[in-house]
Amino acid sequence: MNKTEIQELVTKQRKYFLSGATLPLEARRNALKRLKHIIKQYENQIHQAIEADLGKSSFESYMCETGLTLSEITYMERHLASFTRERRIPTPLAQFHSRSFQKPSPYGVVLIMSPWNYPFLLTMEPLVDALAAGNTIILKPSAYSPHTSKLMEKLIAKCFDSSYVAVVTGGRAENTCLLNEHFDYIFFTGSQTVGRQVMKKAAEHLTPVTLELGGKSPCIVEKTANLKLAAKRIVFGKFLNCGQTCVAPDYILCHPSIRKDLIKELKKQIKKQYGNAPLTNTQYGKIVSEKHFHRVCRLIEPSKTVHGGHFDKETLKIEPTILDNIDWKDACMQEEIFGPILPILTCSSLIEAIEIINSKAHPLALYLFTSNKDAARLVISRCGFGGGCINDTIIHLATSQMGFGGFGESGMGSYHGKAGFDTFSHYKSIVDKKTWLDLPMRYQPYRNFYGKLIQVFLK
Numbered sequence: 091m092n093k094t095e096i097q098e099l100v101t102k103q104r105k106y107f108l109s110g111a112t113l114p115l116e117a118r119r120n121a122l123k124r125l126k127h128i129i130k131q132y133e134n135q136i137h138q139a140i141e142a143d144l145g146k147s148s149f150e151s152y153m154c155e156t157g158l159t160l161s162e163i164t165y166m167e168r169h170l171a172s173f174t175r176e177r178r179i180p181t182p183l184a185q186f187h188s189r190s191f192q193k194p195s196p197y198g199v200v201l202i203m204s205p206w207n208y209p210f211l212l213t214m215e216p217l218v219d220a221l222a223a224g225n226t227i228i229l230k231p232s233a234y235s236p237h238t239s240k241l242m243e244k245l246i247a248k249c250f251d252s253s254y255v256a257v258v259t260g261g262r263a264e265n266t267c268l269l270n271e272h273f274d275y276i277f278f279t280g281s282q283t284v285g286r287q288v289m290k291k292a293a294e295h296l297t298p299v300t301l302e303l304g305g306k307s308p309c310i311v312e313k314t315a316n317l318k319l320a321a322k323r324i325v326f327g328k329f330l331n332c333g334q335t336c337v338a339p340d341y342i343l344c345h346p347s348i349r350k351d352l353i354k355e356l357k358k359q360i361k362k363q364y365g366n367a368p369l370t371n372t373q374y375g376k377i378v379s380e381k382h383f384h385r386v387c388r389l390i391e392p393s394k395t396v397h398g399g400h401f402d403k404e405t406l407k408i409e410p411t412i413l414d415n416i417d418w419k420d421a422c423m424q425e426e427i428f429g430p431i432l433p434i435l436t437c438s439s440l441i442e443a444i445e446i447i448n449s450k451a452h453p454l455a456l457y458l459f460t461s462n463k464d465a466a467r468l469v470i471s472r473c474g475f476g477g478g479c480i481n482d483t484i485i486h487l488a489t490s491q492m493g494f495g496g497f498g499e500s501g502m503g504s505y506h507g508k509a510g511f512d513t514f515s516h517y518k519s520i521v522d523k524k525t526w527l528d529l530p531m532r533y534q535p536y537r538n539f540y541g542k543l544i545q546v547f548l549k
Contacts, residue, residue: 091258096267099256103199103226106253112196112224115174119167121221121250126163128249129156129214132241136210139237143209144331145376145407154331155211158488162215165490165507166222173222173511181521186529189522194515196224197298198274203265203288205280206234206378207334207428212279212302213242217255219510225275226254230268232280233261234378273297275514279336282499300503300513302336303496304426307453309339309483310443310469311352312460319481320459321355324432325363327457327483329410332375333386333430337455339483340426341416341433343443349436353412356432357397360410369400369407376406377429383408386429389422398430440465444472452476452498457483476500 091099111117129136136156137148146154166173179190200220204213213231220227229246231239236259243257250256258264269276269291278288279302292299311320328339344352360368368374377383383406390399390411398411408430413422416433423433437443447456456478458469466480476496477486487494493509495501505513 091260091264091267093267093270096258096264096271099228099252099258100199100271100273102253103228103256106251107196107198107226112226112254115171118170118174118222118224121254122163122167122170122218124249125214125218125221126160126167128245129160129163132245135241136238139241140210140235142237143206143235144334144378145374145405146331147373150331150373150375151210155208158211159214159218162218162490162506162510166218166511169508170222173508174224177517179519185521185523187524187527189524190520191522192517192519194223194511195518197514197516198225200225200227200275200277200514201230201268201271201273202227203230203268203276203278203280204232205336206232207331207336209235209238210242216277216279216505216510216514219505220277220514221255223511223514225514227256228268228273229255229257230265231257231259233259234382275299277503277505277513278302285501300505301496301501302503302505303454303499303501304336304428305451305453305496305500306340306423306426307337307455307457307475307478308443308447309342309457310440310447310459311342311344311348312440312458312462312465313345313348314461314465315348315459315481316461317348317352317355321352321359322363323482324457324459325356325359325410328432329360329364329374329430330484332377332408333410334375334378334382334428335484336428337477337484337487338428339432339455339457340453341423341435343435343437343446345438346436349414349434353396353414353434356412360397360412364410368398368409369402369405374407377408378406380406382429386427386431389425389427389429389431391420391422394420440468444469447473447475452496452500454496454500455479455486474498 137151140146140151177192181188181190202216239259246255246257272295276292276299282303285301285303365371394413394415396412396414398409401408411431413433416435452474454476456475458480479486490507493504494506495504
């Protein structure tokens with residue numbers, strides 16, 4: 091799609107939004123219903139497209155993509171009536187007699203830019219929230235997941251007129267054209283580098299943004315942790331989608347006294363979950379592209395590899411890999427890994443771990459494994475991070491009951507469920523003043539008597 095076509099599309103969507111067609115509750119419900127139906131109808135084809143892009147099995151694609159999207163739609167359908175109601179707000183005595191309320195209203199024309207690592211989920215879940223809020227939407231999926239992007243373009247065209255919801259495919263040129271347009275809201279999921287560019291372009295139009303970025307999410311394994319269970323859950327969270335998950339544990343911080351036992355348990359779990367030959371395991375995914383494959387491979391230091399480390403250039407697969415004796419100068423600690431490499435670092439105490447984490451950029455997620463409730467309270471109160479888990483990984487984002495989002499360098503804003511509806515809504519604060527009473531004290535000429543009355547009202 092060229093510049094002119096994108097401009098026409100934005101204009102067409104703005105006209106449709108201003109017609110009021112997206113505002114009625116029934117229109118929003120129908121949109122969600124149509125989206126749910128098309129996802130169920132094409133579920134197998136969606137899973138096949140994701141497998142072509144990332145090597146994911148159908149089970150993993152349902153668990154992490156289509157299933158979560160359908161769950162979000164169901165949640166919105168159940169709660170949409172309550173989300174769209176006006177909220178009555180107490181009115182101060184000075185405004186007697188009035189009714190104060192907040193009315194949720196859609197922003198208008200929304201741009202949703204999604205990444206390649208969860209190409210269906212991270213496009214469709216924000217779409218669900220934006221539809222529920224009553225917006226028109228342009229979706230821009232990643233060029234690195236072409237099979238899923240093309241299929242989503244086809245499904246959205248079947249489901250919606252382009253004046254309501256449209257998909258723009260392509261790469262950098264299309265991204266640039268889109269960001270040059272004036273949107274009412276931009277929702278971006280991706281890297282910090284591109285996120286800065288999105289925010290810069292949005293600032294030209296004073297467009298509000300949500301940025302879902304990433305970073306190096308730490309995993310603290312405290313001395314009292316159940317190491318066997320910790321290893322099982324860390325391996326699941328780290329190597330899911332071949333490590334290409336924005337909230338995957340990026341590295342482990344543990345006490346030197348448990349390091350060897352923890353590594354031993356991690357090795358056992360990798361073999362148990364992925365077998366002795368992960369590169370031939372059809373349930374294990376691949377790196378999305380040759381470019382990303384070579385980047386991740388460069389982070390593997392053979393002298394510090396204690397498990398895995400092998401890869402296949404033909405299939406773009408890299409074994410689940412553990413690196414030991416790592417410090418902050420190593421290549422794997424200079425950037426977000428975003429691949430199946432797990433470095434192990436040690437620290438002398440929980441306080442030192444907290445100090446290390448707080449000295450770095452705020453991570454999108456933090457994980458703590460411990461049996462000590464005081465240790466858990468200390469970490470979650472002292473560390474700055476987007477969200478996380480105690481004694482598990484990943485699962486905090488798999489619910490519509492809580493908002494999910496970044497903090498500081500890992501992003502801004504949140505979505506899922508009510509938080510998602512709020513993200514794509516502006517709350518108008520309104521006072522409905524009655525006409526049968528009009529107190530004279532606020533009008534000139536001002537008198538001392540009125541001044542004393544106002545002081546009484548405002549106290």
